[in-house]
Amino acid sequence: MRKTLFLLISALISMSASAQHYAKGSALVTSVKQLSSDISSSTEGSLSKLLDGVVTGKSFWSTGKITDMAAGLSDDHYHYLQVDLGKECHDIFLSMSGRRDWYPQFPTAIKVEGSNDQSTWTVVNDNASNIATPWVTDHKNYLYALKEVYLNTPYRYVRISFLSNINGDKKGNYPCAQLGEFQVYEGVSQASVTVGNGYTTLCSDYPLDFRNTDLKAYIIKEAPQSGKIALKQVTCVPAHTGIIVSGSAGTYTIPVAATSDLDDVSGNKIVGVGEDATIAKTNAYLLTSTSQFASDFPSTSLGGKPDDRFLGLIDNANENNDPSQWRTEDNIPSKDRVPIPDRQYHYLQVNLGGCYQNIELQMQKSKAWSTVFPKTIDILATNDLNGEWTTVKTGFHPTYKDYDSDDEIDLGAKYQYLRLVVKENHATTIVKADGDNYPIFLLGEIQIKGVNTQTFALDNSKNGIYPFTADTKVTAGNAYVVLTSDEVSSGNATDGGFQFGVPTGLVEIRDGYDVNVSGQASASRGVYNLRGQKVADDEDALRNHKMIPGIYVVKGKKIVVK
Numbered sequence: 108m109r110k111t112l113f114l115l116i117s118a119l120i121s122m123s124a125s126a127q128h129y130a131k132g133s134a135l136v137t138s139v140k141q142l143s144s145d146i147s148s149s150t151e152g153s154l155s156k157l158l159d160g161v162v163t164g165k166s167f168w169s170t171g172k173i174t175d176m177a178a179g180l181s182d183d184h185y186h187y188l189q190v191d192l193g194k195e196c197h198d199i200f201l202s203m204s205g206r207r208d209w210y211p212q213f214p215t216a217i218k219v220e221g222s223n224d225q226s227t228w229t230v231v232n233d234n235a236s237n238i239a240t241p242w243v244t245d246h247k248n249y250l251y252a253l254k255e256v257y258l259n260t261p262y263r264y265v266r267i268s269f270l271s272n273i274n275g276d277k278k279g280n281y282p283c284a285q286l287g288e289f290q291v292y293e294g295v296s297q298a299s300v301t302v303g304n305g306y307t308t309l310c311s312d313y314p315l316d317f318r319n320t321d322l323k324a325y326i327i328k329e330a331p332q333s334g335k336i337a338l339k340q341v342t343c344v345p346a347h348t349g350i351i352v353s354g355s356a357g358t359y360t361i362p363v364a365a366t367s368d369l370d371d372v373s374g375n376k377i378v379g380v381g382e383d384a385t386i387a388k389t390n391a392y393l394l395t396s397t398s399q400f401a402s403d404f405p406s407t408s409l410g411g412k413p414d415d416r417f418l419g420l421i422d423n424a425n426e427n428n429d430p431s432q433w434r435t436e437d438n439i440p441s442k443d444r445v446p447i448p449d450r451q452y453h454y455l456q457v458n459l460g461g462c463y464q465n466i467e468l469q470m471q472k473s474k475a476w477s478t479v480f481p482k483t484i485d486i487l488a489t490n491d492l493n494g495e496w497t498t499v500k501t502g503f504h505p506t507y508k509d510y511d512s513d514d515e516i517d518l519g520a521k522y523q524y525l526r527l528v529v530k531e532n533h534a535t536t537i538v539k540a541d542g543d544n545y546p547i548f549l550l551g552e553i554q555i556k557g558v559n560t561q562t563f564a565l566d567n568s569k570n571g572i573y574p575f576t577a578d579t580k581v582t583a584g585n586a587y588v589v590l591t592s593d594e595v596s597s598g599n600a601t602d603g604g605f606q607f608g609v610p611t612g613l614v615e616i617r618d619g620y621d622v623n624v625s626g627q628a629s630a631s632r633g634v635y636n637l638r639g640q641k642v643a644d645d646e647d648a649l650r651n652h653k654m655i656p657g658i659y660v661v662k663g664k665k666i667v668v669k
Contacts, residue, residue: 198294331598
């Protein structure tokens, strides 16, 4: 029985270790020539409208009437949109938007088929209902639908058949479909990581799983102690997270981590950079990636890019057009014109990356609609997204000069997550007649700085972090460390910067029991070197003089062997 159980557990561990996970990669459809359909409308929008970044007005594609069918093809099947991915893919992410001013013909169920010869088609999912939406909103008809599709067998061609739509409308015998935008993204299962000797900063676009690799990944969560920084090891790192990795110099292939396995990186003092940016040596910007934003009611038609509306907030552009701004929705679907009862005021939520008490909030009015900018906001804060939110500012009035606001704010305690809740804006009409109950939230740009902070760069030749001597350009994929001046002074920092102390996250000692990386305590009491590697089972090795001279950790204490 024990042997059988052991084999079963081993098999499960093996399956878990070899499971392949995917993250959304780059767009695969770059030309309308990659799109085709059996029944495009001859009188309504063309396929090219699916790639123009616009979902309003007449910018949409529609399936056609029976007279639009290809010659000799009877209307005896579900209508479809077909895509040439340009290469064979194991996994894809579908992105679709409904026609903004006539949403009832948005698909609610699809069938996906794959082929490599455009002749033989294999169903990879059947009756896939409830197309997922990334927006957390009560207006489920404002769809930007993202659905991951596991193709399993790699296919180059994908066919999406429309099985139903919101209203049940048909053209011919089968459901019609109208889309404002459409895109397919490659599913990425691994990422290439290049490191130097010692330690290297890293920020990946994908969640990474370091468990079965030759690299170790760390975050910094604690303030310096006696001039030293302690690293905490993490194994499954969320995307867009600043980390420090150690290992031999070289290029490594790291698997994408499952979202269910990701470590808690809240309070991390390492800031990852998603786009090339010049970082200040003091009071550095903290918002570097659109993954740091969330909202209860973001617009699905205006601001940013069609599938990344938050991009307008940190694109360093504030032109007189929609893509360079961000906003909440300003109206509700025509068949649901009664405003939603008991709706909360709309908010923009930000993840500061680390925990800060004193911040500098900078906002820009949108040049596309400069009158609609926040007049009165409440600021809520938390360190636990699943916990309670604390109201730290009520009725706060941002201080504007021309297009920009700039305010230093004391939050009263250190927090990582903030919600900016707009209670009033400066427009004479704050909502449209058929709109939602509460004011529109509209911005051209936003940034937050940590006040009284210092910025540090990693010097892997010295295995230490050292303060910026000037504002410095940091390229995408790298990271920097932000510490408050209080943390620096209490850590007894010197001009030479901080050296890494004992990386306590490698192995944690609890009450004389050693704890492995997964956090499971064993009954043995181990001896560890300063790299966190177990070198002996117990203290007898020390007593018997079998250890090489050096410093070791036993029961959480350092022991010197001469």
